Amino acid sequence: QVEFRTDPASKDAVQGMQLRIEEFLPERMKLDLDATAPLLRPGQPLQLVAKGAYLYGAPADGNRFTAKLAVAVDQHPLDRPGSTQGRGWFFGDPTVALPKDPSDAIDTKLDARGELREDVALPEEVKGNTPVKVVLAGSLYESGGRTINRSVVRTLWPADALVGVRPLFDDADGAGANTRAGFELMRFASNGQPRPVKGLKVTLVRERRQYHWTHNDDGGWNYDFTRRFENVETRTMDAGATATRFDFPVEWGDYRVDVYDPETRLTMRYPFQAGWGWDDENRGLDARPDKIKLALDRTAYHAGDTLKLTLTPPHSGQGLVMVETDHMLFVRSLEVKAGTVVEIPVTQDWERHDVYITALVFRGGSAASKITPSRAVGEVFVPMDRSSRRVAVALTAKPQVRPGEPLQVAISAPQLAGKRAWATLSAVDVGILNITRYPVPDANAHFFAQRRLGVDAYDIYGRVIESYEGGTARIRFGGDMALAALPQARRPTSRVQTVDLFSGPVQLDARGVARVNLQAPDFNGTLRVSALVYSDNQYGNRDSEVLVRAPIVAEASMPRVMAPGDRGTVTLDVSNYTGKAGSFNVMIDGIGPARIEGGSRSLNLAPQAKSTLSFPLSAQEGFGTAKVRVRVEGNGFKVDRSYDLPVRPAWPSVMRSRTLALRAGDAVSLDGGIADGLLPGSVRARMQVSALPPIPFGSALKGALDYPYGCAEQTTSKGYAALELDAATARGFGVSGLDAVQRRARMDGAFGRLSAMQVSNGHFSMWGGNDDDVDPLITPYVAEFLLDARDAGFAIPDAVLQKSLQRLSEDLLTDSVQFYGRDDREYLKFAYKAYAGYVLARVNRAPLGTLRGLYDNDRGKTMRGLPLVHLGLALSMQGDRVRGDRAIAEGFAFKPTHTGWVGDYGSPLRDMALMIALTHERGYPKAAYDARVIDLGRELDARRSTPWFWLSTQEQIALARLGKALLANQTREVSGTLTSGGKPEVIAAARSFARDFDYATLASGLRFLPQGQPPFFASLDVAGVPRSAPAPDASNIKVERALFTTDGKPWTPRPLKEGETLIVRVSITSNETTRNALLTDLLPAGLEIENMNLGGDEQWSGVSIDGIDLDSRAGSADISHEEFREDRYVAALKLDAGSTSHVFYLVRAVTPGVYTVPPPLVEDMYRPQLRGVGRALPASITVVEP
Structure with missing residues (x-):
């Protein structure tokens, strides 16, 4: 989330934008694909022209080039980018059988100039009886095996003209049952112009299905059906220069409209369903008004001009002409017929970019004459003339420089000579820009682009037309500006060279010239040098490319x-x-x-x-x-x-821990034996000794701070870790802290991400998506964090906090949050309100009567003690200390009958640690409550007996807050002597001694003899990666990985050739329902993932695996968030008990070698013990040169 402020001190942004961050490698090559013919004809091959080169200027001489060819019936050949002419029209015959899978078309090398010209024949199934979309996807290979991918698309147009049908209902919903399904009919040339024809044969065909059941021992009962088709009605119709309407009566079922053209002898077919969609006829296009053609007399206008508008309605009648922005600028009533001209004065109020003219023309009905009432609508955007605001810019730079040399650029804008004006210059690696096809920024196009109409039009005319009953249609007009982890997943980071140079603002001199010097980096490639020039009201831009190449x-x-x-x-x-x-x-x-x-x-x-x-x-x-x-x-x-x-290892770390109670004279010893079976380079050991209970407060805090993923809860927890890790706390816990700059950066990062995740109603999207991904339980947690941050002196996003508090306030007073579809929803409602009341009480905004009612009437719904403590603290802070003390005591005394997951992100460990911490933070501590720390120690010891000893982020923050609270009251200090490798070191007195060690130090032998007032407690933790893969574990979650070729067939293990692509399917079945599962699927080193967020999913278009169509794979798993990382695929998803979810992604073999295959891993982010480990099959993968 990027926010812009004209006043740096302001808490409110004037504008914002969201950015998606992805891992990537800059491209090193460029590839241009083209086809000689803009339109293909039957029997004509695709005449491919491919040109490849390295971005440092060398041709792709001898580089491998492969291409796949895919064909499909093109039902929308006239629906082209930037044009609405063919929108909604269907052409061709979708029943024609064409190959579903892409075919290998080319595998060759480019010539010495880096070029290839080759005719690619279409599959023999393409007969020229329907328009066909032809896609050739080409891949150019670097020497090391990586590819850059481009595609060229052409349409095969099988005749001089084709018949099209446009349904007058929503195609996705189908026609209504027992209605008349309406259509429009026209014939078009390939350029979109009408081609009238007489004698078209239009037939309504009904599909009849006869179902039958079969049974077998493996699959049980299954059904199948046979089809037969019957002609219901045939008519002879003519198609003219405008659309011809017709309709057929339909019942419930499957239908098809066939139109035979006697001139071309081609039949177009439009299949549709009747009775499947919602019974809402006015959602369809039958309720659509007729269109008025509006023509302006100029291409752009100034204030003071007179605009002449020509109206061509489909019928004469009383009309209304309106000029609108977000309010009415002009309105006139008049009689309208074809060719009516209206003159409208252009005033200063029009000097904006959301001005539209809307025209309405009405025709009255006559029952005697059987004339149906009708209305027609037209709208046209009015562009204002901004040509005087654009300035010409010249850019002068050397076409080629060497790395390390100065890149001197002269920017000239003569129109701005003598004016206050500035320029910025950027130089960016073309290999980065090509990944997303990032265009040159154009300030004029941004500021003066067409905006959407600021008025929503509601068409209810369908209610007054006889024979047309139904609901409301909604019309919008406008421009394109209206559009649009696992805790153990530690990995080393690598530096990828990215070149992105920026000059900052440079003022133009009196001649309108600026000179900018940038330093060419140590880099071989092409830089796109872009200049943006601007004054108070004029803008210009220019770009050029500069080659950077070493000798x-x-x-x-x-x-x-x-x-x-x-x-x-x-x-x-x-x-x-x-x-x-x-x-x-x-x-x-x-x-x-x-x-x-x-x-x-x-x-x-x-x-x-x-x-x-x-x-x-x-x-x-x-x-x-x-x-x-x-x-x-x-x-x-x-x-x-x-x-x-x-x-990094191909499987995750394990942790080995033990705790000791030390009496006077007792020493702590560690040696390499505790790390047996672990890779030495991965081993991290930690010893901590203090008078505090043996709870890993410091490591919990660091663990939350370093957590690799970031949903709304995890972002808040990482922010909390930075908030708690001040210098005093770091010293007390014996961990390395954050300096002021680092801490501020971490906090700002959390603030910014949470701001981007807040949705319109004040709640937060878990993964930054939309309102569908909201969990209300996170909102009080975020608000509490923001309040704690504000109390600590940080400048928080106050608008986010206030919006959250308002949401909590409304929800506390109402039953607006119901947790439908969740288990234990009555408990969740009570826990949410108790937490909301606690947060609101901190700012004196929780009504005492509401809190009392919640305690008196609803406390029996609780399943955990924490909500009672939240409610008790809220009551006490708002003035009812009697109920408050009682609720807190009941919370600590509460013994849950069910200790499993209840959906509140908690655990017995999280809840108890947070309960004790809250009583300290709010000033209500009791020795009896503090004594429950012993229970936490027992819980942790029980977990330490398993190799997968990990804490959720909620548990980590709860322990950190507890540790900080206890540390404030801890006065006993520990000192002593640490002996490492036979060398003693005196340890000065402090409230805690903690030290981290690597394997070499551990193997040399460690001994610490504490001094001070006993007893002391020691925590010894060793984390590292086992030498062998973990055993498969399907006791809670079963996870299986399978590989398929790009035609959907199972892959048989064999050496993969460079550039070969596989589809990965990971299937997950959980014994328990979880909303917070995280799949981490590490890749074998020789394979690289295809990042679908950056394009490329056309490689599996039309592919089906075990009945799942990969084009619509989203329905095979409830994925909240997914990431395509450089060495892994990560997905956060929701799992239903007993159901199997399938996720898919693409990998490509890149680098020759033999690589270990990691096992797939799934874990509940808040119940780390609920996990699954799959088998690594095969154990290794070999990649070879082609």
Whole structure:
């Protein structure tokens, strides 16, 4: 979420925009695909022209190029971008059988110029009897195996003219049963112009189905059916220059309209259903008014002009002409006939960009003459002339520079000479911009674009027309501006070079010229240099491309991530741009957990020649970011570059913990034995000794701070971690804290993300989607966090807080939140209101009478003690201490009969820790309540007995808040001697001693002898990655991964060729219902995920797997959020007990080698013990060169 403020001190933004953040690699190449013919004819091949090049200027000489060809009936060949002419019209015959799966059309190499010209024949099933959409998806391969993908689309138009039918009802809902289904009929040329014809045969065909049942031992009962078709009625009709209307009486069932054209001998077919949709006839197009053609006499206007409007209605009648924005500017009543001209004065009020002229023409009805009443509507946008606001801009820069050289750019706007004006200059890697096809920013297009009409029109005329009864149609007009984790998933980070240079505002001199100097980065590629020039009321822009290339171009490609034991390849392209032939020495080294074999080579290169070298790469035991260093020398030039290579295990960490009570003279010892079976490089050990109970307060706080994913709850929890981790708390817990700048940045990040997640009613979308993804229980948690942050002195987004408090206030006083569809909904309603009351009581906005009623009447609905404590604190803060104390005591005494999940994000550990912490935070502590800390210790000890000892973010924050509260009252200190590897170290007295150790220190032996007033408590935690994969675990959640080829067939394990694409299906079945499951599916290193948020899903268009159509795969799982990361697929989803959910994604084989296949993992984010581990099948995957 980006917010703009004209006053930096203001809490309210004047405008905002949302951005989606994705992981990506900049493209290194460009690919242009085209087809010679704009329209295909029967028997004509697709004449492909492909041009590829590296972005540093070299042609894609000899690079592999593959393409797949897909065909489908095109029912909307005239529905083209930017045009409404063909909208709603159906053409062709969807019953024609065409290949459903894309076919491999090309696998070749580009020529020395990086070009390919090839005729691609269409499949033999394409007979020229229907319009066909032809899509050729091409992939150009880098030397290392990665691809860039582009596509070219053409339509096969089978005749000079085609008949189209437009239904006068909503196609998605179908026609109503026992009604007359209405249609419009026209014939069009390929350019969209009408082509009248006589003698069309129009037939209504009904489909009859005969169902029958079968039974087998494997699948039980199943049904099937046979079809037969019967002609209901046939008419002969003519199609003219305007649409011809017709209708047929229909009952409930499946129908089809067939139209035979005797001139072309082609039949178009439009299948539809009757009786399946809502019984609301006026939702269809039958209720649509006729259209008035409106014509303006100019292309743009100024204030003071006279606008001449020509009206061409479908019938004469009394009319109304209105000029509207968000209010009425002009209205006139008049008699209208074809060619009526209305003159309208353009006033200063029109100087905006949402001015529309709307015309209405009415025709009265006559029962005697059987004339039906009718109305016609037309609207047209009125553009204001802004040509004087656009200024011409010239951009002068060298077409090519070397890395590290200054990039000098002159920006000239002569029209702004002598005026106050500024310019900004950006230089961005074209390889980044090409991923999303990001256009050059144009201030004129932004500020002066057509806006949507600020008035909603409600058409209720259908209610007064005889024979047309129904509801309300809603019409909108306007421009395009109206449109639009697992806790153990720790991974090393890598640095990906992204080039995005920005000058900031530079003032133009008196001649309207600005000179900007940027530094060309260490980078080989193309920069798009864009200038934006602006004054108070004029704007201009210009862009050009600048090549950045070193004398020696050395570009390496390797896996984006590896697991210990993986064997891969580093592919190095070396190009000679030194201007002469020469000998070049190449050295590649692996630094950290990466090893390169045969890293020293020599080669001879002619001028502008390229050579590709391959080096075996293996990942060693370890966890971290390795580096691959590339050095090339020759002809007096040298290159020295390093690439990051994350090395992470193929499965998650485990934790081993134990606690000790220390009496006087007792010591704590640790050695490498506690880490047996773990990868040494992944081991992290922690020792903590204090007088506080043996609860990992510090590690819980750090765990929440470092949690890798971010729904609304997790974002709030991470914000809470930053809030609690002040310097004093960090010292008390013995953990590394955040400095003031880091803490402020973390808090601002949480504030910004939560602001973006708040929906219009004050609640929060769990994953930043829409109102459908809201859980009201999160709202009081966010509001409490914002109040705590404000109390700590942070500048919070007050508008977000106030909107949340207003929502809580309204919900507390009403029953607007019902938790329909949730188990234990009566408890959730009580818990939500109690929490809302507590938050509102902190700002004195909780009505005492409402709180008393909630306690007196509803407390029996509770299933946990925490809501009673919330309610008791609220009552006490609002003045009823008697009820408040009683409610708090009842909360601590409450013994739940059901300790399982109840949907409130809690657990016995979370609830008790938070209950004790709240009594301290609000000033109502009691020794009896503090004594319950012992119960927390027992709960944690029970969890430590399992290898999957992890805490949810709610539990982590609750423990952190409790620890901070107890720390404030802790006065006993501990000191002592720490001996590591035989070397003693004196530890100064502090309220807590804590230290982190790596494996080497652990293996050398550790011993800590505390001094001070006993007893002391020691917590010993060791986390690390096992050497072997975890055993499959389907006791709670069953998770299975299966691989398929892109035609939907199961993949048989075999070596994958570079560029080969597979479909991954992960199937998940849970024994319990969970709204908060998180799937983390790590990728084998040689495979890379296709990010569907950046395009590419056409690769599985039309593919079906086990009856699931991948085009509509969203219905196979209730996914709240998904991420396509560089080394994993992540999805947050809701699971119903006993039901199986399926998620799908695409992977592509990229880098040759042999790679470990990780197991798929699923976990409930708030019940870490509810988890599933799948099998890694196959155990490894091999990628080979084609």
